[in-house]
Amino acid sequence: MTYSEVPKTESMMEVSRAALLLVVFSWAVPSTVPAEIQEEILAYEHGGTSLEGVIFYNDATTGERPGVLVVHEWWGLNDYAKRRARQLAELGYAAFAVDMYGKGKVTTHPEQAGEWVGIITANTERWQKRAVIAHELLKAHPRVDAGKTAAIGYCFGGASVMQLAYSGSDVLGVVSFHGSLPVPTPAEASAITARIMVQHGAADSFVRAERVADFQAALDSAGVDWQMTYHAGARHSFTNPAADAAGMDGLRYDAKADRRSWAAMRTFFSELFES
Helix, strand or coil: CCCCCCCCCCCCCCHHHHHHHCEEEEEEECCCCCCCEEEEEEEEEECCEEEEEEEEEECCCCCCEEEEEEECCCCECCHHHHHHHHHHHHCCCEEEEECCCCCCCECCCHHHHHHHHHHHHCCHHHHHHHHHHHHHHHHHCCCEEEEEEEEEEECHHHHHHHHHHHCCCCCCEEEEECCCCCCCCHHHHHHCCCEEEEEEECCCCCCCHHHHHHHHHHHHHCCCCEEEEEECCCCECCCCCCHHHHCCCCECCCHHHHHHHHHHHHHHHHHHCCC
16 A cells, blocks of 8 residues: 655646636535535546545535545545545535545455556656645635635545645645655655644554655755654554454554544644634
8 A cells, every 4th residue: 555656747737727627517415414514516527537526514604614625545535535524514614525536436445446546646746636626626616715725635645635735735734644655856845835744653554664754854854844643553544443344454443543633633723724
């Protein structure tokens, strides 16, 4: 469950224009959560791939509010990622559970998940661009204060929000939960304007200590505002109650680490959005 980084081959200059063209449709759908929490499907395209995410917000609140991008684990945009977005909406944010693979691409099989991850991560610039487009859609939504956005991600999603930060996006902050911590190039590190929070399992066997050290050193060299919490005994995917069912020894849910990391994120957001 590692994610490759390869040299860039495409230009990022098209992103803003492309983001305006990629929204295909958006409609409200019936919600099974309390009446004030609304779900709205956002369908769009990138690189010929049809994508479909869901934005959640509390309709009892009028006007704009901070927006949070939520990026799924390597399994795809499943109910877990949507539940996290719904929780954020209950806290008063507008949360967009983004689709990084393509409409309907969800699995419980590691082999399939690995194949889909490989397709996305094989080209770092394309990976970043897909995250940037999702962020642009979030900012464009009428319920969102475009000047107050953040992004969180789990596993593959944690790596993806780091790529969003490396792109130079104007997102205020990103939170990686048990992400792979891709090491930025010097140019990418220098482009970061976001504040970085990492919630990491101290017993995560998927992320080597050398990778963590290189990641931290790269951020330090660029003067990035970052913080990292190690959760003792926590393995990869420690926030997901369904992690144990995957049957992989390196994956394990940890209720205490889950609770503590979520609380830390909430404090971080209070700091980001206080003004």
